[in-house]
Amino acid sequence: MRVAMDAVGAEGKLCEAAICYTGDILDPARAKYDLKYYVGLAKELQAAGAHIIAVKDVAGLLKPAAARVLFKALREASDLPIHFHTHDTSGLSAATVLAAVESGVDAIDAAMDSLSGNTSQPCLGSIVEALKGTERDPGLDPLWIRKISFYWEAVRNQYAAFESDLKGPASEVYLHEMPGGQFTNLKEQARSLGLETRWHEVAQTYHDVNLMFGDIVKVTPSSKVVGDMALMMVSQDLTVADVENPARDIAFPDSVVSMLRGDLGQSPGGWPEALQKKALKGDRPITARPGSLLKPADLKASRKEIEEKLERKLSEFEFASWLMYPKVFSDFIGAQETYGPVSVLPTPTYFYGMKPEDEIFVDIEKGKTLVVRCLAIGDVDEKGMVTVFFELNGQPRRVKVPDRAHGASAAKARRKAEPGNEAHVGAPMPGVVSALSVAAGQAVKAGDVLLSIEAMKMETALHAERDGTIAEVLVKAGDQIDAKDLLLVSTAKEALELFV
Secondary structure, eight states, rough: HHHHHHHHTTTTOOOEEEEEEETTTTTTGGGGOOOHHHHHHHHHHHTTTTTTEEEEEEETTOOOHHHHHHHHHHHHHHHHOOHHHHHHHHSSSHHHHHHHHHOSSSEEEEEEGOOOOOOOOOOOOHHHHHTTTTTTOOOOOHHHHHHHHHHHHHHHHGGGGGOOOSSSSOOHHHHHHOOHHHHHHHHHHHHHOOOOOGHHHHHHHHHHHHHTTTTTTOOHHHHHHHHHHHHHHHHOOOOHHHHHTTOOOOOBHHHHHHHHTTOOOOOOTOOOHHHHHHHHTOOOOOOGGGGGSSOOHHHHHHHHHHHHHHHHHHOOHHHHHEEEEEEEHHHHHHHHHHHHGGSOOOOOHHHHHHTOOEEEEEETTTTTTEEEEEEEEEOOOOSSSSEEEEEEEEEEEEEEOOTTTTTTHSSSOOOBBOTTTEEEOOOOOEHHHEOOOOOOEEOOOOOOOOEEEEEEEEEEEBBBBEEEEEEEEHHHHHHHHEBBBBBEESSSOOOOOOOO
């Protein structure tokens, strides 16, 4: 953090430094993150040049009684403004916010009424009403809060497909400690892996994985690592004992290997040695600050490289996106080249498509509007494609597109790996083949990477368990696969197995 803080200070800007809250300072069983830990961090951040201290309770774990103790201690330890951010998964966070306000917090985060509650932040309108007439009355106009909330209420309906199915408060958050921002994503990942009905098992495994990693602070990106490992374990019916068993080989998600190598830095107390050694498979861990190992960046050369590859100039925003997320940005540009400027489409059309007789107006530039009318949608063919008949400015057109709702089930089924057949390498989970490292006829040794599977941003490399020769490759990079699909076949004499 110090490198970024110094850069902000050098530019004469306001530096707000955040402490991530985890555990429970009133629980003696979670002594790793006690009051001394948080007060010590606040003092360090103030000494490092912070202008504001934030407490980020991304999972909504801080309870009212603990908030009174924590913020009283922080107020005594520092004269800097204190900012409190929390989520409402448990349904208790509004009470925690009020306790924090009573204890001297200077700023709090809340969500507009129609976007509040559950995994979001507590309700702004209710907090304002609760503080009305008190010494800490923020003076916000309830009428305008409601007016703005009505607007977002209508907007929220357009994004209904992305809602978590959490119907009310869930005290289970005190078990799994998932950040509010991760909860919905992880549920969607579980659904895509066929684990929707095993969600509470995923939640319990998330808790177990956190302790297996040494009880870590779970916030992006470390929270994603815990989630990746939990999903992998549930999908393959693995327990913590299975993972920690030195005699059992495990295909760890790439994010887990990266974290235990030290790519995200060091967790307080370090990483569990035996688990780290098993995941790294002989690689040496990083003990220094990861950023200190990077070579100096040549931004001019980097810009030239990507612009030559894309054959066009990039804006500063696009260039920054590519520097931080090269794969995501490249995929985005590829989608743009395939589908055009989809940002001009109305939100419901972009997310849910058009139905027969629907008509939309699309402004592609100033003074140029397209009138698109959907006429009919054909049946799904054996490749999972449908023919769409439509009019563009009155002219009849048709196009074949993938059917996202039914295409996967309608497409021709792949061969399945035979249970017990050591020559067969099957998919442990549904996803996309992101990389293929072998070809038919190729000799492989135990530990060699065969291919990688990506499922909802979780990437897992599959390794050969023993020496052998690849007899048949049934997939290619980019292929969509389902659980237990046959991916590779080895010679029967020198069989290969998946690390499990």
